[in-house]
Amino acid sequence: MNKFMNFLENMLLPIADKLNNNRYLTALRDGFMVALPLIIFGSIFVVIANFPFLDRLLSEDAYAAYQNALGPASAATLSIMGLYVIVGIGYKLTQHYGGEAIYGGVVAVAAFLILNPQELDDVTGVIPTAILGAQGMFLGIFTAFIAAELYRFFVNKNWTIKMPSGVPDSVSRSFSALIPITLTLSIFLVIRIIFSFTSFETVQNFIYTIIQQPLTALGSSLPATILAVLLGQIFWFFGLHGQIIVNSVFDPIWYALNDENLQAFQAGTELPNVITKQFIDTFLVGMGGTGMTLAVVLLIFLIGKSRQTKELGKLGGPAGIFNVNEPIIFGLPIIMNPLILIPWLLAPVVVTIVTYFSMATGLVPKPAGIIVPWTTPIGISGFLATGNSWRGAVLQIVNLLIVMAIWWPFLKIMDKNYYENEKAKK
């Protein structure tokens, strides 16, 4: 068994290493980190604008006026999050190469805007906000990568305008960016013109149809979600940070799906997706951390007899409320513990399926596209993520009970072992 574990770890570590140290995936993840404060800001105002019962307390006009007043907060941030992710990616990738990062950020945005339609329903001089959100997410990501690479390429060519010494540094820097930016953006303009002669008309349309739609369709399926969840659990079983590895691949899909729901939620139409960023963050990770270990903490308080598990419950409990669970993962331990492997893999899959069908059948509202910080405690997060529905909170509690039931026999065996060891030592 030990040999097998070692073999697996030796196989997983390089994968984690590759995925996490890949400069594009790192820039992508950090790009989302840049956008996150804005995303959360917008989410807060979606929640406030949709407080429960307000629609019944206020007159129809007053409610509409209230929502209109708060609308710009999320419209300028959450709804156009793609824009901020692009700035983040361009910035972080250029920074990685040691270039002038802010130019990498702006050149990525400019390239993206060049590739996009600049009219809507025959009105010219506008940029449709839809493409700055979910719809443009994939094009934005690719554009940011390519723009930052081209910018670096041209900077390295050193076709820059040299300023005489004595010119202030910032002045000469702004000129040094001129040629690389001009060349980079010209290339994107040419790409735009080429695409205008195809049946897709815009690059945006091309990427959306050829890549984004198939990928998000695949990513929103139950099997793909179970696979992503299982991968995260397996990485964690070997003590490797599962989300940071898996999410760097899945986040663009999950965020895009999330944003589609947000648009529908704000328009008051049927929400299209069950699987979203919040499906994962709120109903799987948001229950005490990866593997929903708040259930394990509660079980320890319920049935724990050994000093070792009881101490761990006290140590890991408070952090677990805020979904930080490294003490439980490394302390129980969950890592490399063959007995725990069964509930560790089984519980998240069962919860994924239960949550999926609760939402697909309409028993519980689908995630409304609001991004709830992952440290939000259980109950509150479920309520907020489903667009202020108590049923979201109840589903979390039901899931918690399911996880406790699955873990019960395994924790009991483990605790008994510890207990007997402790007794023998005395």
Place this chain on the structure above:
Amino acid sequence: MKRILLACSSGMSTSLLVSKMKEVAKARGIEAEIWAVAQDKAPTEMERADVLLIGPQMRFLKKKFATVAEKVGIPIDVIDPIAYGRVDGEAVLNKALELIGE
């Protein structure tokens, strides 16, 4: 003054450890600045640290950080998983001091 930097995915779980390490350092009368950061901030923060300790769940970052650490000239290591699970401030502080060369 010892400056001990810890890093994990978002600096959350290592900050649990930081508070425990601070308690121990205070009790032993060791003057130390101990703080935790998210992994993307680690390379810049390393410049003002004497040692970097990485959360075991992020141990695949060691290679990447090692190149920066070499440039800055500080030792780095991965925190022992057992000490991490127990949030054992004493053990991790000892490790950090040992790496700095006390």
